[in-house]
Amino acid sequence: MTVPQPTPEEIEERATIDRSTRYPVMFFFTSAAAWLLAATVLGFLSSLKMRVPGLRDDCQFMGYGRLFPAHMNALVYGWAMQAGIGVALWLMARLTRTPLRHSVAILVTGHLWNAAVTLSVITVWFGFGKSIPLLDFPTWVWPVVAIAYALTVMWVVPMFRTRREGVPYISEMFIVGAVLWFPWIFITANVLINKGTAPVMGAGLGAWFISNLSYFWMAPVSLAVAYYIIPKISGRPIFSYPLAHASFWLLAFLAGWTGFSRYMGGPFPAWMSAVSGAAAIFILLAILATVVNLMISLRGCSKLWKYSPSLRFTVFGMLMLAIYAILSAASSTYSFGKDLQFTHFVAGLDILAFYGFFSMTIFGAIYFIVPRITGSEWPSGSRIRIHFWFSTYGIVTVIVATLVGGVAQGGDLAIWDRAFSVSFVNSTASIVGRIVAWALIGYSNLLFLIQLYQMFIGKGRKSEGPTLLHSEPGKAGSAKAAAGLS
Amino acid sequence: MKFDRFAKLIAGISLAFALPWIFLVIVPFIQGSNLEPVPYPEGQEVDGGIAAYPDPTLYRNGSSDYGRQIYAAEGCAYCHTQVIRPTYAGADMWRPGWGGREEDGLARETQARDYLQEEIAPLGYQRIGPDLSNVGHRITERELMHRHLSDPRSLDPDSGMPAFLHLYEESPDGEDLKPTKKAEALVDYLLSLKKDQPLPGKG
Numbered sequence: 001m002t003v004p005q006p007t008p009e010e011i012e013e014r015a016t017i018d019r020s021t022r023y024p025v026m027f028f029f030t031s032a033a034a035w036l037l038a039a040t041v042l043g044f045l046s047s048l049k050m051r052v053p054g055l056r057d058d059c060q061f062m063g064y065g066r067l068f069p070a071h072m073n074a075l076v077y078g079w080a081m082q083a084g085i086g087v088a089l090w091l092m093a094r095l096t097r098t099p100l101r102h103s104v105a106i107l108v109t110g111h112l113w114n115a116a117v118t119l120s121v122i123t124v125w126f127g128f129g130k131s132i133p134l135l136d137f138p139t140w141v142w143p144v145v146a147i148a149y150a151l152t153v154m155w156v157v158p159m160f161r162t163r164r165e166g167v168p169y170i171s172e173m174f175i176v177g178a179v180l181w182f183p184w185i186f187i188t189a190n191v192l193i194n195k196g197t198a199p200v201m202g203a204g205l206g207a208w209f210i211s212n213l214s215y216f217w218m219a220p221v222s223l224a225v226a227y228y229i230i231p232k233i234s235g236r237p238i239f240s241y242p243l244a245h246a247s248f249w250l251l252a253f254l255a256g257w258t259g260f261s262r263y264m265g266g267p268f269p270a271w272m273s274a275v276s277g278a279a280a281i282f283i284l285l286a287i288l289a290t291v292v293n294l295m296i297s298l299r300g301c302s303k304l305w306k307y308s309p310s311l312r313f314t315v316f317g318m319l320m321l322a323i324y325a326i327l328s329a330a331s332s333t334y335s336f337g338k339d340l341q342f343t344h345f346v347a348g349l350d351i352l353a354f355y356g357f358f359s360m361t362i363f364g365a366i367y368f369i370v371p372r373i374t375g376s377e378w379p380s381g382s383r384i385r386i387h388f389w390f391s392t393y394g395i396v397t398v399i400v401a402t403l404v405g406g407v408a409q410g411g412d413l414a415i416w417d418r419a420f421s422v423s424f425v426n427s428t429a430s431i432v433g434r435i436v437a438w439a440l441i442g443y444s445n446l447l448f449l450i451q452l453y454q455m456f457i458g459k460g461r462k463s464e465g466p467t468l469l470h471s472e473p474g475k476a477g478s479a480k481a482a483a484g485l486s
Numbered sequence: 487m488k489f490d491r492f493a494k495l496i497a498g499i500s501l502a503f504a505l506p507w508i509f510l511v512i513v514p515f516i517q518g519s520n521l522e523p524v525p526y527p528e529g530q531e532v533d534g535g536i537a538a539y540p541d542p543t544l545y546r547n548g549s550s551d552y553g554r555q556i557y558a559a560e561g562c563a564y565c566h567t568q569v570i571r572p573t574y575a576g577a578d579m580w581r582p583g584w585g586g587r588e589e590d591g592l593a594r595e596t597q598a599r600d601y602l603q604e605e606i607a608p609l610g611y612q613r614i615g616p617d618l619s620n621v622g623h624r625i626t627e628r629e630l631m632h633r634h635l636s637d638p639r640s641l642d643p644d645s646g647m648p649a650f651l652h653l654y655e656e657s658p659d660g661e662d663l664k665p666t667k668k669a670e671a672l673v674d675y676l677l678s679l680k681k682d683q684p685l686p687g688k689g
Binding site for chain 2: 068199203
C-alpha cells in the first residue's frame with residue numbers, strides 16, 4: 001500500500017506554500033531554540049544549586065526558588081509554545097493548501113510574544129513571582145502573554161475553514177484543538193488564581209493547568225506532527241484512521257479532568273483527585289492506542305529510522321509520550337501516588353512532558369520543515385546525530401534519575417521516624433543525574449541552535465538530496481533511497 | 487458544508503471541555519470562594535477564647551502579609567509544602583510536629599479553611615525541605631528563625647537550603663547580620679504558620 005505520488009503542479013503549489021511561511025516560521029523556530037538554550041542553562045544552574053546549596057548565596061538571582069520557575073517559564077513559554085506555534089502555522093498552511101497570509105503581522109506579534117516571555121522569565125527571576133509553577137508571573141504579565149498568543153494564532157483557525165476538500169485530516173484537528181484549548185486553560189487559570197478568593201483552588205488550578213498543558217498543548221501538537229511526518233516519510237497511510245479519530249476525542253473529553261491527583265489527600269474534596277486519577281488512566285488508553293497506531297503504520301520501515309532525522313526524533317518522541325502517559329497514570333493512583341507525591345518524580349514527570357516527548361517530536365518537525373521553507377539542506381548529518389544522541393542520553397538520564405530518586409525519596413519520607421534530611425541526602429545521586437542530564441542536553445541544544453541559525457541566514461547546504469544521519473558515499477538521494485525502500 | 491465541519495469540530499471540542507471546566511474548575515472555585523469561618527458550637531471550649539475557625543482575629547496583616555509575598559517571590563513553595571495529608575495518603579501526621587501540637591491532641595490534617603488568609607494557598611510543588619504547615623509551633627523564637635534563613639547549614643549540616651543572604655545586611659561593625667524589613671516580614675509570616683486550630687464540633 002502506497003500513497004499516490006504528487007504531480008508537478010502539486011509540487012509547485014507546495015513550494016509556494018512553503019515560501020509563504022518562511023519568515024514567520026523561521027522566526028519562531030530560531031527564537032524558540034534560543035529560549036530552549038536559555039532554559040537549559042537555567043535548568044542546569046537550578047539543579048547545581050540544589051546539589052550545592054551554598055553556591056553564591058549572596059546573590060539573590062541564584063536562589064533555587066527563583067532559578068527553577070524562571071527555567072520552567074523559559075522552557076514552556078519560550079520554547080514549547082513558540083516552537084509549537086511555528087509548527088502549527090506551517091502544518092496548517094500545508095494541510096489546508098493555502099499560502100500563509102499576513103506574514104508581516106505574524107512577525108510583529110511574534111516579537112510581542114517574545115517580549116511577553118521575557119517579562120515572564122525576568123519578573124519571576126527578579127523576585128516578583130507567586131510560587132505557582134508556570135503561572136507565577138505578576139498579575140499584569142499574563143494578559144500580555146494572552147494577547148500576544150491570540151494575535152499570533154488567530155490566523156490559524158480561519159485557515160481550517162478555507163480548506164478545499166471535505167474530510168479534515170487528523171493533524172488539522174489536533175492543531176485546531178491545541179490552538180483553542182491553550183487560551184481556554186490559560187485564561188481560566190490566570191483569572192481565577194488572580195481573583196484570589198478561593199486560596200486552595202488557586203494551588204489546585206496550578207496543578208490542573210500543568211496537566212492540561214501537557215495533554216492539551218504538548219500532546220496534540222506532537223501528535224499532529226507525528227500523524228503528518230510518519231506517513232510522509234514512510235510513504236504509507238496511517239494504519240487506522242477511525243482509531244486516530246477515537247483517540248482525538250478521548251483526549252478532548254478526558255484531559256480537562258486531570259491534574260488534581262497531584263494533590264491527593266490535600267485539602268480538596270476527595271472526589272476531585274479520584275476523578276483526575278481515573279481520567280489519567282483512561283487517557284493512557286487513548287495515548288497507547290495512538291502510539292501503537294503510529295508504530296504499526298511504520299511496519300517494515302525500520303531502516304528509514306536509521307537515516308531520516310525527522311523520523312528518528314518523531315518516533316522517539318512518541319515512545320516518550322507513551323512512557324509519560326504510563327507514569328502519569330501510575331502516579332495518579334493512590335497505591336503509587338501517595339509515595340511519589342511531592343518527590344523528584346513530580347519534577348521528572350514535568351520534564352518528561354515539556355522536554356521529553358514534546359521537544360523530541362518538535363525537533364523531528366523542525367528537521368523536516370526547515371529545509372523545505374529555506375530551500376537548503378542541513379549543514380551536517382553528524383551534528384544532527386550528536387543532537388539526537390545527546391538529547392536522548394540526557395532525557396533518559398533525567399527520567400531514570402528522577403524516577404529512581406523519587407521512589408527513594410518517597411520511601412524515606414514514608415518512614416515517619418527517619419530524619420527529614422535523610423531523604424535529601426539520599427537523593428544526591430538523583431540530583432547529580434539531573435545536573436549531568438542538563439549538561440548533555442545543553443550541549444546538544446547548542447549544536448541545534450547553531451545549525452538552525454546557519455539555515456536561517458542562508459548558510460545551509462545547497463544540494464539535491466536531503467541530509468541524512470549517515471551519509472552513504474556516492475549515493476545522494478532521499479532517506480528512502482538510502483534505506484533501499486523506494 | 488465546509489462551515490458545517492468546522493462548526494462541528496469547534497462545537498465538539500467546546501462541549502467536551504466544557505464539562506470538566508464547569509464541574510472540576512468553576513463550581514469548586516465558587517464553593518471555595520464561599521467558605522466562611524465557622525463559629526464553635528456551644529460547649530466547645532477552645533484555648534484563648536477563640537470564637538470561630540479559622541480565627542478571624544488572627545488573619546494576617548501588615549508585616550506578615552508582606553512576608554507571605556516574600557515567601558512566594560523567593561519561591562519557597564518549590565521546596566516546601568504546606569499540606570498535611572490524612573494518614574491514608576502519607577505519613578505526614580506521624581512526623582513529629584508536622585500536624586501540629588500532638589501533646590495537646592491537636593495534630594490534624596490540613597483543611598481548606600486553614601488557608602483562608604492566603605490569596606493562593608502555597609500547597610507546594612516538591613518536598614526538598616520539610617513541610618511548613620505548623621512551623622510556627624516547631625520554631626517559636628525569632629532569632630532561631632532568622633538563623634534558619636541566614637545560615638541554615640549551621641543548624642543541620644545536611645540541609646539543602648540556600649542561605650537567603652540578600653535579605654540580610656551586615657551590621658556596621660561587620661560582625662553580625664542585620665535582618666532587612668523583608669527578612670523580618672518573612673519571619674513574621676513563618677512564625678504565624680499554625681494550621682492546627684481545633685475544628686468546630688470535634689475533639
